[in-house]
Amino acid sequence: MSENWPLFEVFIRSRAGLEHKHVGSVHAADERMAIEHARDVYTRRQEGVSIWVVRSSDIVASDPGEAEALFEPARDKVYRHPTFYTIPDEVKNL
Amino acid sequence: MSAATDSRTDAQRELRTAHCRYVLRLGDTALVLAQRLGEWVGHAPQLEEDLALANLALDLVGQARLLLTYAGELEGRGRDEDTLAFLRDAPEYTNLTLAEQPNGDFASTIVRQWLIDTWQLEIYQGLCASTDTRLAAIAAKALKETRYHQRFSSGWLVRLGDGTAESQARTQRALDELWRFTAELFAPDEVDERMHAAGIAPALAALAPAWSARVDADLADATLRRPPPQPYPWHGKRGVHTEHLGHMLAEMQHLPRTYRGARW
Numbered sequence: 001m002s003e004n005w006p007l008f009e010v011f012i013r014s015r016a017g018l019e020h021k022h023v024g025s026v027h028a029a030d031e032r033m034a035i036e037h038a039r040d041v042y043t044r045r046q047e048g049v050s051i052w053v054v055r056s057s058d059i060v061a062s063d064p065g066e067a068e069a070l071f072e073p074a075r076d077k078v079y080r081h082p083t084f085y086t087i088p089d090e091v092k093n094l
Numbered sequence: 095m096s097a098a099t100d101s102r103t104d105a106q107r108e109l110r111t112a113h114c115r116y117v118l119r120l121g122d123t124a125l126v127l128a129q130r131l132g133e134w135v136g137h138a139p140q141l142e143e144d145l146a147l148a149n150l151a152l153d154l155v156g157q158a159r160l161l162l163t164y165a166g167e168l169e170g171r172g173r174d175e176d177t178l179a180f181l182r183d184a185p186e187y188t189n190l191t192l193a194e195q196p197n198g199d200f201a202s203t204i205v206r207q208w209l210i211d212t213w214q215l216e217i218y219q220g221l222c223a224s225t226d227t228r229l230a231a232i233a234a235k236a237l238k239e240t241r242y243h244q245r246f247s248s249g250w251l252v253r254l255g256d257g258t259a260e261s262q263a264r265t266q267r268a269l270d271e272l273w274r275f276t277a278e279l280f281a282p283d284e285v286d287e288r289m290h291a292a293g294i295a296p297a298l299a300a301l302a303p304a305w306s307a308r309v310d311a312d313l314a315d316a317t318l319r320r321p322p323p324q325p326y327p328w329h330g331k332r333g334v335h336t337e338h339l340g341h342m343l344a345e346m347q348h349l350p351r352t353y354r355g356a357r358w
Contacts, residue, residue, distance in 0.1 A: 005140070026142050032249055037142035040149050 007056040008034040010041075012048035018093065020052050028053075112288040114168035115188065116295060117229065118178070119285075119331045120217070121161030122189035124236075125179060126339070127210060128154035129346050133197055146246060150207070153239040160232045180350040184333075184340045191330030192275035194339040201254050201261065202268040208247035208312070209272065213279045214240045216305050220296025229294065248312045255316025262317065269313075270321050277326035280305065 005027040011020035023042050028034035034053040042048070062070060074080070131151035138144035162175040193210060197203045218240055221233035254261040280302040282290075289295035313320050330339075350356060 027140060028142065029253065033253070036146065036246055036249070040146045041142060044145075044149065 005029050008038070008053040009056050009059060010034075010038040011052040011054075012038075012042055013050035013052075014048055016049060020050065023047075025056060026053075109288065109292060110168060110170075112285045113226075113292075113294060114165050115285050116289045117161050117168060118165040119188040119190075121158045121165055121178075122187050123193045123210070123214075124154045124161065125158035126187070126189040126342070127193040127207075128152075128158060129342060130193070130195075130197055131203075131207075134203065139200060147203075150243055150246065153236075153243065157232070157236045157239070160235075164228060164232070176350070180347045184335050184343055186333060187335065187339060187343070188331045188333055189339075190275070191278055191328040191336060192272060194330065194335060194342060195272060195275065196338055198268065198271075199264055201264040202271070204247055204250045204254060205265060205268040205272055207243070208251050209276060209279075209309075211240060211244040211247050212305055212308050212312075215244055215308070216301040217296070220301055224295065225293035248315075251312055251318075252316040255313075255318040265316070266318055269318055273321040274324040275328055277324060278328045278330065281326055283332065 007025050008028055008031075009025050010023050012023045013020045026034060026037040026041055028037050031053065035051055038051050038053055043051070128151040131147050131154070134147045135144060135151075138147055158179070159175050162178045166173045166175065166178055190210070190213075192206060195202075195206055214236070218233040218237040222230055222237060224230040224233065251265065254265040256262070280298050282298040286295060286298045290297045310320060328334075328336075330336075
């Protein structure tokens, strides 16, 4: 039974207004069960107000072998960091 | 004291006794079902199902605590939730006979759960309008939990019923086996009638059609057959139980009875 259940990745939104964050994965036979399992495994302590699940096999991932080509070129472009702004105190979650 | 005052206080006392019994029955059904679900912990087919069943059990323990505490207060003999849970023998337990039936296989556990979830859905919904505001508040909280329970158990019922040949055969067998306990769900006795007359509880028999309709809809989705109605010899809510409850209580009560006042 269990070996046939596909893996789902779980994303939880902890509060209204925040983004969904990846928290882990669950095995489930279908989408409905995946939501229920995610609820039972990852929101037992009121961690969330919304759940997304997606089949792990549907996620397209970057190839670790291409890491140099993908990420190294950003290394010497320090001017892209927004470090020259002052952030007002009222702005949270930035 | 005049005869009129006497009979009024007698009537009040009888109403209070019925009230206590009514609340105790709801609490006992929740507690016994919770204990049965707890027996799955460490044995469920998947880690995720293990947690799911334990979560249902914890919701039910929460309901049982509120209801038993309230029943103890209505009784007025100083018995708290723990005394009622751990120091009563089977004949004093007033849960539905269905709740105490053994777990059997996973299909059996799901069918039992689904039948009771669907029952609790109607009961708690009806109790939200109770003139007893405390009971209405407990019901409103329990209703949210029960909606999830019914979603979980009906989902599994459909998955198993409309699943493989083996899962369907096992689920139908569980349904055929447990169906004889369902006549008790909506068979009112003098306690139910008194509670309805006092505006404390909904009319029990009036809730049956809604239960039946939901049951039929879920069974259709699950491609399962509804068994024929069966005679009603079960009286768990009057304290007459199948042999299974005593064994279950022996395990549940062993520790608090052996070590009185034990804490952890």
